[in-house]
Amino acid sequence: NAGVTQTPKFRILKIGQSMTLQCTQDMNHNYMYWYRQDPGMGLKLIYYSVGAGITDKGEVPNGYNVSRSTTEDFPLRLELAAPSQTSVYFCASRSTSGSYNEQFFGPGTRLTVL
Amino acid sequence: AQKVTQAQTEISVVEKEDVTLDCVYETRDTTYYLFWYKQPPSGELVFLIRRNSFDEQNEISGRYSWNFQKSTSSFNFTITASQVVDSAVYFCALSEALGANSKLTFGKGITLSVRP
Numbered sequence: 001n002a003g004v005t006q007t008p009k010f011r012i013l014k015i016g017q018s019m020t021l022q023c024t025q026d027m028n029h030n031y032m033y034w035y036r037q038d039p040g041m042g043l044k045l046i047y048y049s050v051g052a053g054i055t056d057k058g059e060v061p062n063g064y065n066v067s068r069s070t071t072e073d074f075p076l077r078l079e080l081a082a083p084s085q086t087s088v089y090f091c092a093s094r095s096t097s098g099s100y101n102e103q104f105f106g107p108g109t110r111l112t113v114l
Numbered sequence: 115a116q117k118v119t120q121a122q123t124e125i126s127v128v129e130k131e132d133v134t135l136d137c138v139y140e141t142r143d144t145t146y147y148l149f150w151y152k153q154p155p156s157g158e159l160v161f162l163i164r165r166n167s168f169d170e171q172n173e174i175s176g177r178y179s180w181n182f183q184k185s186t187s188s189f190n191f192t193i194t195a196s197q198v199v200d201s202a203v204y205f206c207a208l209s210e211a212l213g214a215n216s217k218l219t220f221g222k223g224i225t226l227s228v229r230p
Contacts, residue, residue: 033217042118042205042220043159058217090159102149103218105159 001026004106006091012112013081021076021109023091031094032074033058033103034066036087043090049074081113116141118208120221127196128229135191135224137206143167148182148189149207149218159205165189196228 004025013019025032030051035043045058049068063085065077074093078085088110092103117140127133139148150162163173165182173180177194193200203223 040123040222042207042222043218044220045217048217088157102161102164104161105151107158110157 003027004091004093004104006089006106006109008109009107010110012114013078014114015081015083017081018077018079019081019111021078021089021091021111023074023076023106024072025074025091025093025104025106026072027093027095027104028071029093029104030071030096031103032068033092033094034064034074034076035090035092036060036085037090037108038087046076046089078111083113085111086113087111116143116146116208116210116219118206118219118221120206120224122224123222124225124227126227126229129198130195131228132192132194133196133226133228135193135204135206135226137189137191137221139187139189139206139208141187141208141210143210145210147209149209150180150189150191151205151207151220153203153205153223155202162191193226196226198228198230201226201228 007022033048034046037043044060046064047066049055052071055066068074088108090108091106094103119138146167148165152160170182179192181190203225205223206221207218209218
């Protein structure tokens, strides 16, 4: 299993540009999450999904959109990039079987908006 | 609302020293889960341990040990005989409930530097 994969690893955007951060997991997990990590801070939840076709807002959703057309993929869309969105973005997934299981994280995408 | 406080921001020790990373949490739920994650310089997040609120047994895994005390709402992490490879940022996190919306609330992290 590759686990949770994210692309790209690094990206520089100009203000106002748009992009999609890709996230794929091959563990057949129903729950998926997007977090952002700002310097010196913990992770904050942007959006999450409980399964294909179902998404919901987290703590800091403004400026982002998500979709979940398949169990495996959970892309994060930035429509009009702003400097405040400079951050490291982590995708995570979690199983729903058994007792509470930990979230598995992807390697992260480092995004800079100039 | 749930909250995780990691009051220590940076800790520097010499190799082979023991070091304890503190974590204090706040929650109104009686059922909750506590986690520690490690973020090495390479940037990925590595799961270390999960503890549920009904299990106050301390746990030891090699050089790592965790002390969970509900009375003080703390879940501290001790590294015995630290090594340079332990240098990383360590996050404590809290999750209430069991559903997908039981989001992880992270502390701000503790940067541990282990000097040779």
